[in-house]
Amino acid sequence: MKTRQKDRDNPLPEAPWNEIRPGLWMGGHVRAGVTGEEPVVVRREFDLVLSLYQRSGHGPPPDIEHHFAEMPDGPLSEAQIEQVERFAVLAAEAVRAGRRTLVRCHAGHNRSGLVVAQALVDLGSSVPEAITLVRQRRSPWALHNQLFVQYLESGLPTARLLTGLGAAG
Template identity: 80%
Template structure:
């Protein structure tokens, strides 16, 4: 399955991950220059929307993985975004350091982090602006993902398979 669109014009950020709000981090498997990012024991929970062998996290760290494209999502994939956002929000409330990551840490991870911020009580517009400020201007550049968030993930999930 092709998971990353090659037409994205935003290079990966310089940092391997950035703290978006206390306890909630957003990152990728690569950073600027396609330098690999490996997660060890820095986080209590790692939520991955893309996976590469040898990129961690270390054994014993709670890790969830759901393969997801950087493009249109199916009903089931949007359901996984909702599940991951819930896991992230719950972990942050419990004081657990949480990393949400994808390939470059911009779109798929941004979708989950934005929804987690909304679940934590933040206004969506503020959440998107905060993600772009903390992770970089290329974060959430996938306008389809922004549309999913604006319509609400439950509605987007219900509508996603109507065209197929």
């Protein structure tokens, strides 16, 4: 499955991850470095890591709680939207419990932005507030996938149901 769109001309973030709100971080597997794309490896900085993209050798260590779900940076299936909802709940619960939580994808723009924005909604933000906060704290390029913004604006449960209806037809 192709999980990352190659047609993006957006710059990679310089930071490996950024704190979006206390305890909730958003990042990627790569970042912009002096010589180009540099790998980002998670060690023991976080209590929980939620990955929507995976690359061997990028951590976290086996004793750190880690969940992975392969996710495209494009239209999502009903099951994938359900996985986004599950990851957002895990992230919100971890933040409420005071656990340092990282949500990451390839560059830390879209897939991680979708989960983090939904977690922010679950924590009490409005959708516009969540989107704005993700873009302010991570990158102006975060959530540039307009379909993901539409999923958030319609509500993930509604987006999941509509996607399921489309697949049944």
